[in-house]
Each structure stands twice: as C-alpha cells, then as structure tokens.
C-alpha cells in the first residue's frame with residue numbers, strides 16, 4: 001500500500017485564502033497588516049526565501065517590506081534598526097532572516113524584537129509561552145506541521161510521536177506542540193543510541209535534521225504518519241528532504257513531500273502570525 005500524500009501546496013493555498021479574507025476585514029477597519037523582513041548579506045538561498053515571503057504577503061493583501069543590508073553591517077546598527085521597527089506602530093511583524101553574518105549574535109538580535117512582533121516565534125518569550133500554554137507566536141515550521149496533521153483529521157491523543165532533531169526553531173517547539181495535543185513524545189538527536197528502535201514505535205515521525213536519508217523504509221511502522229521538514233539538495237542538485245521518500249512512501253500511511261510539503265506551510269503560517277499580530281494591535 002502506498003502512503004497518502006499530505007499536499008502542503010494545496011493546504012497553504014487554503015490557509016492563504018483565509019488570511020486574505022481576514023486581512024480584507026482588517027483593512028476595512030483601516031489597519032493593513034505589515035511585515036518587515038530584514039536580510040543582511042548576500043546568501044543566495046536567503047535572497048530566494050525572502051523574495052518568496054514578500055510575494056506571498058503581497059498576494060494575500062498584507063504589506064511586506066524587504067530591507068537589505070550589507071554583510072558588513074554592525075550588530076549595533078542592526079539592533080538599532082530592530083528597535084526602530086519595534087517602535088513603529090505601522091509595523092506588526094518583524095522577521096530577521098537567518099543565518100546572520102558570523103560577527104553577529106543571532107540570539108541577541110532575536111531577543112531585541114518585541115515579543116508582540118515576533119512572528120517567527122523565535123524569541124524566548126514566544127518559546128516560554130509555547131512551553132507553558134500561554135498565548136504567543138508559534139514558530140512557523142512546526143505550526144505548519146500541526147496544521148498538516150489537523151488537515152487529515154489526525155488525533156494525537158495517546159499516540160507516540162517521535163521527533164528527530166532538537167533545534168530551537170523546529171525540533172523542540174514541535175515536541176511541545178505534539179505534547180500539548182496529548183501525544184507521548186520522544187525527541188531523538190545525534191546522540192540517540194538506537195534511532196531505528198525509536199522510530200519503529202512511532203505513530204507519527206517528524207524528521208527535522210537537515211540531512212538526506214535520515215529516515216528509511218526499514219525504520220517506519222506500517223501506516224505511520226511521516227512529516228519531512230528537511231530541505232536538502234541531492235547529488236543532481238534537486239531539492240529533497242530528510243526522508244527517503246521513495247522507500248518510506250511504500251510503508252507509511254501518510255507522508256509529506258519535499259518540495260511542496262512543509263516549506264509552503266512554513267510560509268503560510270508566517271502570514272497567519274503576521275495577520276494575528278495586526279489583529280492584536282488593532
């Protein structure tokens with residue numbers, strides 16, 4: 001049996017349509033949701049990603065501004081720019097594209113963003129809110145994964161979810177979101193002794209490592225839901241995830257593709273967070 005596909009492009013489109021409707025309603029009240037994106041340096045992937053985010057925003061009726069600065073920008077100047085955006089009532093969301101040049105302390109930059117405008121959900125305030133169940137912005141990638149599970153009507157209660165990866169932007173917040181839905185959650189990482197023993201017990205597997213073929217067919221319980229957060233290139237230069245898609249799709253019950261899976265959902269949830277930042281302000 002071949003797994004059913006969870007189509008991130010299609011779901012993201014539905015979410016964007018909802019955001020567009022709510023944005024229109026806000027604009028009728030004189031508030032235009034506005035996102036400021038800061039890109040420092042010339043990283044080609046970052047240039048593509050930020051352009052995508054601006055286009056998504058514009059097409060959905062939000063206002064997005066891309067500010068570009070040279071890699072030689074000082075950290076002090078960047079912090080000053082972030083503070084100015086914090087103080088600008090017309091700006092509802094602030095996104096500083098990562099990675100930043102090496103001479104900057106990314107965490108310090110993120111902590112300078114006002115939690116009310118932290119639409120990436122990377123601020124410690126947002127992380128703490130997620131952990132305690134308080135209101136706050138959820139990081140877009142794991143938030144998008146939760147929406148994908150919701151879209152197939154999947155109940156996490158009592159299920160075993162295995163998250164592979166423990167980053168602050170995906171693995172850890174993903175585990176918190178799954179836990180909040182009453183899943184039993186295991187977080188695996190590079191020091192996990194027997195990854196396969198863990199994943200074979202999983203009803204849901206989220207692969208968020210950033211390495212090809214972290215999850216292969218022999219590691220998956222028949223019928224499991226497999227969510228692939230990876231964004232890698234294969235030997236032919238084609239985009240691929242962390243999951244051996246061809247093999248795993250023959251075992252899993254549901255699977256997300258790369259491209260067209262978690263990536264578009266990440267961008268859609270950024271729009272949702274920005275809209276909600278504007279709704280909160282209005």
Ligand SMILES: Nc1nc(=O)c2c([nH]1)NC[C@@H]1CN(c3ccc(C(=O)N[C@@H](CCC(=O)O)C(=O)O)cc3)C=[N+]21
Pocket residue numbers: 048049095096097098099120140231239258259260261262263264265266267
């Ligand atoms: N402050 C900050 N916030 C981020 O959210 C952030 C960041 N920095 N730095 C880089 C990563 C990466 N990221 C992606 C989001 C969507 C796709 C995406 O839409 N991918 C498409 C393919 C796009 C393509 O063709 O390259 C897909 O999977 O179908 C990819 C990558 C957000 N990031």
